Amino acid sequence: MRTIQQAMAALEADAKLAAEEERRIEAEKEQQRQAEGRKKPGKPAALPSEEPNPKAQRNFTDPESRIMKSKDGFVQAYNAQAAVDAHAQIIVAQELTQHGSDQGQLVPLIEAIESNLGRKPRQASADSGYCSEANLEALDTRSIDGYVAPGRAKHPTVANGKVGGPLTQAMRKKIDDGGFETPYRLRKQVVEPVFGQIKQARGFRQFLLRGIEKVRAEWTMICTVHNLLKLFNLANAA
Structure with missing residues (x-):
């Protein structure tokens, strides 16, 4: 009971x-x-209910994890984040959250980079999941040269014939005008190899611990191991 x-x-x-x-x-x-x-389309949305769905189920294995969408469907998971140096593929900041959306993670990662390195990054690139007017404004405020994919338009064009807020429109033009050699176009050569090395080369497929604090520590350890191996290889190559 x-x-x-x-x-x-x-x-x-x-x-x-x-x-x-x-x-x-x-x-x-x-x-x-x-x-x-x-204008807001249609009727006003109903206020979200704070009552549990009658069909809701509890994950007793790790109740602090959350159901998140993946390429294979929906899974019980955490959202592991990593900011990677473009030249050395060193992880300069990492985080792990219970939120399925990446949109709220950009600023915390930037702040973590500043805390870890003692300075802000000069440039930052990110996928469309991180794009919002607030995030683009945060990059501008910090004088960071940002390359964040605006993503595909899901709404009709506005009165001026363009989609998105002013910062989103400017970012779309910046990326389109930059061609294939912009930091945004090259971003997959920065972050994806790191996750590939962690998953494929080192066989990491799922967290072994339970509870967000323990899993967060596990992710920190995994990122630290990656960095140590990178530093070891760089030292041997020198």
Whole structure:
């Protein structure tokens, strides 16, 4: 009975967090709609419920993990983040969260880079999952030369014939005008090899520990091992 009560309490807490996250995302969308001069389509959305879905289930193996979308469907997971130096493929910042969206992770990674290295990066590239007016503004405020994919337009064009807020429009033009040699076009040569080495070469496929703090420490260890191997190879090649 106690286990069931604990599971119900956890489901209620999850539902409340999910509702808060949904409200945050909707507020960000509304802010972007206003910046783009678009009207909110259709009827006002119903407020997200803080009550657990009657069909909701609790993961007793690791209740702190979350259901996230992957290329193979939906899985119980954490969101592992890494910022990689473009020249040496050293991981300069890492994080692990319970949030499936990458959009809220760009600024924390930039701040982690500043904390770890004692200076901000001069340049940063990222996939479309990280693109938002707020993130692009954060890069501009820090005078970081950003290359963040705007992604495909899911909304009709606005009055001026363009899609996205002013910073998103400027970023789309910047990437399009830069051709195939921009840092954005070359980003896959920076981050993807690192994750490939971790997964393929070292056989890391899933976390062995449970609970976000332990899994976060495990991810930190994995990133540290990667960096030590990179430094060892660089020293031998010198």
